[in-house]
Amino acid sequence: MKKLCRQSRKSISYAKWGYIFLLPFFVVFIIFTLIPLASTIYYSFFENYMSGLTQIGPKFIGLDNYRKILLESDLPKYAWNTFLIWTLGFIPQILISLVLALWFSSKRLDLKFTRFYKTVIYMPNLIMAAAFSMLFFALFSDVGPVNNILIALGHQPFSFLQSVSGNRGLIALMNFLLWFGNTTILIMAAVMGIDDSIIEAAQIDGAGPWKTFIHVTLPSIRPILVYVIITSMIGGIQMFDVPQILTNGRGGPNRSSMTLIMYLNNHLYSKNYGLAGALSVILLIATSLLSLIVYRNLTEKE
Amino acid sequence: MKKIKRIIASMLAFTLLFVVVACNGTKDPDTTTTKLPDTSNETPKESGGQEPVAGQGKVLNIWGWNDEFQGLFENYFGGVPDDVEVKFTLVPSDDNAYQNALDEALLSQENAPDDEKIDLFLVEADYALKYVNSPYTLDIINDVGLTQEDIAGQYTYTQEIVTDSDGAIKGTSWQATPGLFAYRRSIAKDVLGTDDPDEVQLALSTWDKFYEVAEKAHAKGYKMLSGYDDSYRTFSNNVSSPWVDDKLNIVIDDNVYAWIDQTKDFTDKGYNNGSSLWDDQWAADQGPDGKVFGFFYSTWGINFTLLGNALDTPLPDGVSATGDPDAFKEATEGNGIFGDYGVIEGPQNYYWGGSWLCAATGSDNLDLVKDIMIKMTCDADTLIKITQDTQDFTNNVEAMETLAADDDFASAFLGGQNHIALFAESAKGIDMSNISAYDQGLNEGIQTAFRDYFNDNVDFETALDNFYVNAIEKYPELKRPE
Numbered sequence: 001m002k003k004l005c006r007q008s009r010k011s012i013s014y015a016k017w018g019y020i021f022l023l024p025f026f027v028v029f030i031i032f033t034l035i036p037l038a039s040t041i042y043y044s045f046f047e048n049y050m051s052g053l054t055q056i057g058p059k060f061i062g063l064d065n066y067r068k069i070l071l072e073s074d075l076p077k078y079a080w081n082t083f084l085i086w087t088l089g090f091i092p093q094i095l096i097s098l099v100l101a102l103w104f105s106s107k108r109l110d111l112k113f114t115r116f117y118k119t120v121i122y123m124p125n126l127i128m129a130a131a132f133s134m135l136f137f138a139l140f141s142d143v144g145p146v147n148n149i150l151i152a153l154g155h156q157p158f159s160f161l162q163s164v165s166g167n168r169g170l171i172a173l174m175n176f177l178l179w180f181g182n183t184t185i186l187i188m189a190a191v192m193g194i195d196d197s198i199i200e201a202a203q204i205d206g207a208g209p210w211k212t213f214i215h216v217t218l219p220s221i222r223p224i225l226v227y228v229i230i231t232s233m234i235g236g237i238q239m240f241d242v243p244q245i246l247t248n249g250r251g252g253p254n255r256s257s258m259t260l261i262m263y264l265n266n267h268l269y270s271k272n273y274g275l276a277g278a279l280s281v282i283l284l285i286a287t288s289l290l291s292l293i294v295y296r297n298l299t300e301k302e
Numbered sequence: 303m304k305k306i307k308r309i310i311a312s313m314l315a316f317t318l319l320f321v322v323v324a325c326n327g328t329k330d331p332d333t334t335t336t337k338l339p340d341t342s343n344e345t346p347k348e349s350g351g352q353e354p355v356a357g358q359g360k361v362l363n364i365w366g367w368n369d370e371f372q373g374l375f376e377n378y379f380g381g382v383p384d385d386v387e388v389k390f391t392l393v394p395s396d397d398n399a400y401q402n403a404l405d406e407a408l409l410s411q412e413n414a415p416d417d418e419k420i421d422l423f424l425v426e427a428d429y430a431l432k433y434v435n436s437p438y439t440l441d442i443i444n445d446v447g448l449t450q451e452d453i454a455g456q457y458t459y460t461q462e463i464v465t466d467s468d469g470a471i472k473g474t475s476w477q478a479t480p481g482l483f484a485y486r487r488s489i490a491k492d493v494l495g496t497d498d499p500d501e502v503q504l505a506l507s508t509w510d511k512f513y514e515v516a517e518k519a520h521a522k523g524y525k526m527l528s529g530y531d532d533s534y535r536t537f538s539n540n541v542s543s544p545w546v547d548d549k550l551n552i553v554i555d556d557n558v559y560a561w562i563d564q565t566k567d568f569t570d571k572g573y574n575n576g577s578s579l580w581d582d583q584w585a586a587d588q589g590p591d592g593k594v595f596g597f598f599y600s601t602w603g604i605n606f607t608l609l610g611n612a613l614d615t616p617l618p619d620g621v622s623a624t625g626d627p628d629a630f631k632e633a634t635e636g637n638g639i640f641g642d643y644g645v646i647e648g649p650q651n652y653y654w655g656g657s658w659l660c661a662a663t664g665s666d667n668l669d670l671v672k673d674i675m676i677k678m679t680c681d682a683d684t685l686i687k688i689t690q691d692t693q694d695f696t697n698n699v700e701a702m703e704t705l706a707a708d709d710d711f712a713s714a715f716l717g718g719q720n721h722i723a724l725f726a727e728s729a730k731g732i733d734m735s736n737i738s739a740y741d742q743g744l745n746e747g748i749q750t751a752f753r754d755y756f757n758d759n760v761d762f763e764t765a766l767d768n769f770y771v772n773a774i775e776k777y778p779e780l781k782r783p784e
Contacts, residue, residue, distance in 0.1 A: 051779050052432040052739055053405060074771065143582050159576075162757050249397050250750050253759040255768060266775040269398060269743070275778070 037284075044277030049270045057274065065278035074255070075263070075282075081168075081251075082259040085243070086236030088172035093180045094228070100180075101187035102213070107196075118188075121181035129178060133245035136170055137161070167252035171243045178242075179235075183228055190224035191217060226298040230291050237287055240265065359416050359666030362388045365407070365423035367400040370606055371657060374476065377691075378684050381673050398743075401429060408438045411664045421665040422674065425473065427463060427656045427734065428742035434464050434472040435739065440661040440668075441470040447672050448474070452680045455698045463734045464658050473658035474679040476688065477602060478697050480728040481535060483648030484608060485596035486639070487717055493519045493595065499719055503646040509564070512649045515595070516573045525594045528587040529577030530565050530756050531749045532598050535654040537561035538745060544738040545745075551783045552744070552773055562752055562762075569756045578753065585611045590638045600654035601695035601725055604645070609693075609715055614638035634714065641717045645724060653732045695725045702726045743776040 044065055048058040069075055100121070104114045111117075124132065140146050140160040147157040160166035194217065202216045218225075240261040243251070249265075251258030260283060267276040362382070366372065372390050382388055393400040407420055425433050433439050442448045453461065453471070457478040464473035483506065487497035493515065494505050506512050516526035527533060541555035568574045575594060577583035587594040588611035599608060610616065614637050621629050634640040659679065661671045677684055685696035689705060693713050696702065705711050706723040713721055751769035754760045760768070770782045 049778050050405070051777070053408065053436040053438060056779065141582060142576075143586060159757075162753075162759070164759065253754045253757065254764060255771075266772075269776045270778055272775075272778050 040277045040280050042277075043273045044281050046274045046277075048274040049272035051270070061274070065274050066282070068275065069278050069282060073263075075260075075279075077255070078258050078260050078263045081255075081257060082237060082239060085168050085171050085257065085259065086175070086233070086239065088168065089175035089179075090232055090236065093176045093183055093232070096176075097180050097183035097187050097228075100184045101191050102217070104184070105188050105191045118181075118185060121184060123181065124177045125179065125182050127178075129174075129241045130245050132174060132178065133242045136174055137246050137248075140166070140170060161247070162253060164253055164256045167243075167247060167257040171239075171246060171257060174242050174246075175236075175239070179232070183232075186224055186228055187221060190221035194220045222298060226295060229298070230294055233290055233294065234287055237261075237283065237290075358383070358386065358669060359419070359421070360386060361417040362386055362422070362667045362670055363391065363418065363420045364388065365391045365393070365404055365420055366657075367393060367395040367424070367426075370602070371424055371659075374678065374688060374692075375674070378688060379674055379677050381677065382670070386667070386670065395426075401432075401742075408662065411438070411662065414664075416666040419664050419666055420662040421667040422671050423660055423662055424657050425660055426658075426742070427479075427653075427737060428745060429739065430464055430473065430658055431737060431739040433660055434466045438663050439472040440663055440665070441472060442474055442661065442675060443471055446661045446668060446675065448675055448680070452676055455680065455682060455700055457697055457699060457729055457732070459653075459732045459734055460656070460658075460697050463656075463737060464660075473660040474675050475656055475658045475697050476679045476685060477656055478695055478702075478725075478729045478732070479600045479602060479653050479656040480695065480725045480732060481539070481598060481600050481648070481652035481654045482604075482645045482721075482724070482728075483596050484599045484604065484643050484645050486592070486594070487642050487644050488639075489519070489524055489593075489595050490644070493522055493524065497644060497717075499644050499646050499724070502644065503648075506646065506649055509649045513564075516568065516571075519595045520571065520573050523593065525573060525575045525587075526596070527568065527574040528584050528592075528594045528597060529574055529579065529581075530569065530753055531579045532574070533564065534561055534579075534745070534749060535600075536598055536648065536650050536652045537564075539652045539654060539734075540650055541736050544736045545740050546738050546780060549781075550779055551781050552770065553783070554748075558748065562755070565752070565756055576757075578749075588612060590614055592639075598648065598654075599645075600656075602655065602657075604643075604713075604715070604721070605693045608643065609640075612639045612643065612715075631714075640715060643716055644719055645716055645721045647724065647728050651728050651731045653734065689722065693721070695722060695729070702729070740777055740780070744773055747772045747776065 043058065045060060045062060046058040047056065047061045047064070049056050100117075103109055103111060104118065138144055142157065142159055142161070146160070150157055158166065160170060198220070199212060199216055202212045207215065238261055239259045243257050243259050244262055244265065247257050249262070251262055260279075264276055264279050264283070267279070364371075364375070369390075369392060372392070375388075391403075393403045395401075404420075404423060407414075411419055423433075440446050442453075443450065453474060456474070460475045460478055461471050464475075465471050485502055485506075490502050491497045494502060496502065505515055512526075519526050537557045537560055538555075541557045543553055543555060545553060545555075547553050565574070569576065575583060575587055577587060586592065588597060588608055590612070597608070613634070617633050618629070621633050659675055661668065661675070665671055679685075679697060682698050682701045685698045686701045686705065688694055689696045689702070690711075693715065702722055703726055706720065706726040708720070711720050711722060712718045748769050751765050751772060754768070755762055755765035774780055774782065
């Protein structure tokens with residue numbers, strides 16, 4: 001034993017450099033993520049808000065904030081809004097991204113100018129979501145260009161921003177436009193990573209394009225699909241800037257486009273850190289659970 | 303292994319250090335339930351010892367939500383010493399952004415460098431009490447140094463509204479803000495056969511008559527009002543009790559219900575255009591292509607908003623009625639519907655808005671603040687000049703009465719009407735005793751919640767629920783009455 005130890009001492013270990021290089025990450029992580037997270041959880045047990053310029057609390061009230069959020073608020077409604085709008089945006093996003101990714105990477109089609117298309121579809125993602133939302137707000141307002149076009153074509157003007165479906169539809173559309181380019185490029189990377197020989201083998205076995213897609217392509221890109229779904233879902237739960245700006249913070253008619261984070265943001269009017277903290281903790285748990293379920297489901301071995 | 307342990311240990315120690323440092327800043331959560339900011343050192347009245355940092359800082363910080371006061375200040379206050387820099391910080395009111403920013407700055411005022419301390423800030427009637435009843439504003443008499451004689455000429459209601467619970471006056475204003483109804487003369491002629499203010503007032507003197515005219519206007523293809531919130535202030539500023547009672551229950555006054563009923567009725571019958579205050583449609587309705595009979599407005603709105611909306615091409619910079627009458631005449635003649643508005647009291651006397659100047663506790667420019675307050679809000683000559691230039695109704699009873707009696711004083715924009723005569727009369731009736739610190743959030747909240755009801759998106763009960771939910775989100779201490 002002793003001999004062994006002495007021997008390993010003599011050998012040069014670079015491990016310490018690994019830890020030193022990791023240090024900055026941990027320091028930043030602890031200061032900007034771990035401590036705020038801990039204090040959010042801590043403050044979620046307190047009554048702590050501003051009444052005008054007067055600080056109320058902090059006063060320990062146990063689980064009262066959680067009771068208020070879970071039992072007395074309209075949380076299920078906002079969760080449903082968020083889920084619905086996310087789904088409305090995500091389904092077209094994943095379908096169109098899959099189709100585009102297959103087209104762009106297909107050797108048979110051999111499209112020209114794919115680089116140009118890829119740049120173009122990625123463009124919306126470069127615009128700040130808030131600016132994009134502002135643009136739609138102006139375009140679809142009651143006296144905006146879209147309604148002017150409708151009138152010019154002989155249709156009745158439609159109050160997009162005063163109707164439930166108009167609001168939800170526009171938010172979903174924007175989320176779709178913002179993210180489908182990004183998803184396309186991710187999926188394309190996965191599709192191009194499939195070994196050609198597998199696809200050729202399938203075709204030799206008599207599989208048509210559809211069967212090849214279902215039985216070869218899809219299973220092969222599953223890890224990336226899982227990644228796309230999880231990140232999009234987490235992004236969906238955190239949906240905020242687009243609906244906030246489109247609805248001017250009001251959440252559309254009858255709060256029907258009020259997302260979970262917009263609801264969280266409402267509590268910051270009075271700097272209600274207690275209630276907002278409790279809501280954040282609930283969202284954190286929900287996000288973790290969702291990710292876990294989706295991940296388990298999709299990575300299960302058949 | 304040992305090394306790893308050491309590294310981990312030192313990392314842990316490092317983080318612990320951060321935790322300790324971070325926690326030092328926070329207050330001990332268990333000790334108090336309601337903590338007022340400790341400012342006993344700052345208000346000289348109470349401590350008797352420390353004077354506020356008087357004299358002359360190098361930077362005068364003024365905070366506001368739009369450039370209205372900035373414009374007045376630059377045009378009418380000439381007394382800034384050469385070595386003092388005036389810095390305006392303007393944060394728009396939307397989404398409560400102005401108050402959020404202002405609160406943050408005021409709460410950290412004590413530790414801010416002198417040149418960054420707020421010296422003067424503006425507040426609106428809807429939330430004036432929030433600041434007035436806090437230690438962050440100075441008593442303009444005892445702390446800033448104005449005298450009772452200085453402010454004797456003002457409309458007393460403008461002082462009562464900014465008087466705190468101990469009787470100290472905490473702000474001062476250059477304007478008084480009686481409400482009004484601005485109507486389109488051409489449309490009035492078409493609908494009523496006359497555009498004379500007295501006769502139009504007779505035709506609109508009660509809500510019943512107002513309704514009849516709305517019916518007539520509708521028959522001729524006009525809208526009586528632009529949107530849902532147009533008449534809101536006429537009702538809400540004539541309430542019989544404040545928004546919140548002493549048990550912190552939200553009270554919806556009968557007058558607010560009356561607004562809801564009337565607006566729903568007008569909307570269903572097509573008497574309004576479905577706009578919201580300040581939105582594009584509302585502004586367009588006031589312009590040359592507008593088909594709206596009239597707008598409930600306040601004195602400040604005529605020059606600051608309505609004039610701009612009425613023109614086809616905006617006025618060139620720096621052109622005003624008194625500055626350069628010829629240029630003004632040339633720029634406005636035949637421009638949009640300049641001259642087509644008239645103003646009357648309307649169906650109910652009311653007030654709307656107003657801006658007050660407050661001196662911030664901890665200011666290092668108190669001498670200058672005092673000069674500004676005197677010159678901009680007490681000096682009769684300055685106030686008359688502001689009224690002559692901008693048509694705004696300023697805060698000096700005698701000066702306004704003089705202009706009201708002056709046959710030569712007329713507003714070309716209002717078709718030659720002496721509107722000051724009208725306001726001088728209605729300003730006497732202003733009663734702001736029912737304002738509360740919650741007005742802004744609750745007024746906005748009810749307008750937003752009931753827009754869904756007017757738009758037929760929800761029924762009355764749901765709109766009411768949404769209003770309460772929103773109100774309690776904004777003010778967690780408030781309760782929905784059982």
